[in-house]
Amino acid sequence: MAAPIAYSLIATDLDGTLLRGDDTLSDRSLAALARVADAGAQHLVVTGRPAPRVRPLLDDLRCTGLAVCGQGAQVYDAGADRLLWSITLDRELAETALGKIEAEVGQVYAAVDQDGVDGLTLIEPGYLMPHPTLPAVRVERRDELWGEPISKVLLRHPHLTDDELAATARSVVGSLATVTMSGPGTVELQPCGITKATGLALAADHLGLRPADTIAFGDMPNDIPMFDWAGHGVAMANAHPELKAVADEVTLSNEDDGIAVVLERLLGGTAQAQYGPLTLSIEP
Incomplete structure (x- = not known):
């Protein structure tokens, strides 16, 4: 049986967070997310990219569930290729x-x-x-x-x-x-009052999960509302200072598999044989 994980919902930004600078996913990140799924947790992409620009990445992640897109203005069902919820900017x-x-x-x-x-x-x-x-x-x-x-x-x-x-x-x-x-x-303009937290809360409610069940990863100020909503917020080493200031911890950069480092630690396993020693996240 897979080891349990402290959080049932893993919410990750894409650019500067889960993705490397060349828009690719590392094998280590994919493996960590697969272990999270085996442990019973759900991975939710929460991104500023609109749904059409996210579909290829969701395919790479083998995601057929929900994704929060457009800075929280869209909740997208990847399996059905439809928007469960969206709001437009006048x-x-x-x-x-x-x-x-x-x-x-x-x-x-x-x-x-x-x-x-x-x-x-x-x-x-x-x-x-x-x-x-x-x-x-x-x-x-x-x-x-x-x-x-x-x-x-x-x-x-x-x-x-x-x-x-x-x-x-x-x-x-x-x-x-x-x-x-x-x-x-x-720099973006979106519907008044809509943030990543808006879409994340809607998606989590659809999944029957709460803020306390959620760990969120990000790198920019648009992730601050998501961190405020989630039970635990993890900023990347390459994150904007405003996000680091409100994060519960800071991990390694997106280029250094910072998300995988935290997930491996939470799962209580070790990736040392394949990836080298784990590096613990650093408190801001």
């Missing part, structure tokens, strides 16, 4: 919010994730995808971004840092949208 409010931001910082470059399991990522002229491996469709004019329902807007500024752009956006957007920062070059 396009007029999004355009107004974008205008307020540009009034403060000058021109920004925008992209949108369309709603739905087959929604496209549209990018306006000048916008550079932070993840060049992700597919996107370039439009000729900004007004073409608003043609179909959207789950979020992605913003980039030619000179400001992500922290600077996010801070300014929060100061002027108000209740028009929620502003998040989810990775290098990724």
Whole structure:
């Protein structure tokens, strides 16, 4: 019989957390997640990526259950390839919010994730995808971004840092949208009040699990609500300082299999023969 694990729900961000920099999963991470499943726990991806951009990774993880996508705006059933729940960002409010931001910082470059399991990522002229491996469709004019329902807007500024752009956006957007920062070059506007915790709570309730049953892993400020909701929050060594400040512990980086290190420790096993000695996580 597999050893029990202290948490029944393992919630992991993808970029900068479970995935390596080249968008791949290590054998060690896959093995740790397989052991978690054998022990009776569930793995739940909780990501800013929209559902269509997550499907190939869920296939790699052999996931046929739920995933939280779009910064919590979507709960996706991988097995049925459908959204159990989704909420869209009002396009007029999004355009107004974008205008307020540009009034403060000058021109920004925008992209949108369309709603739905087959929604496209549209990018306006000048916008550079932070993840060049992700597919996107370039439009000729900004007004073409608003043609179909959207789950979020992605913003980039030619000179400001992500922290600077996010801070300014929060100061002027108000209740028009929620502003998040989810990775290098990724400041986002999403429906007001919607965070990763929103989708995680809905998915956990669907699975009959509670915050106390949950350990969450992340690397960016958009993971803070997820950490606030979960029973235990683990930041990666490469995480943003704001997330490390609220984490219960800090593990190794995504490149060094930080998630696997923690899961192996929780399972009480050892991966020393195959992967070398385990490294305990470091308290912040």
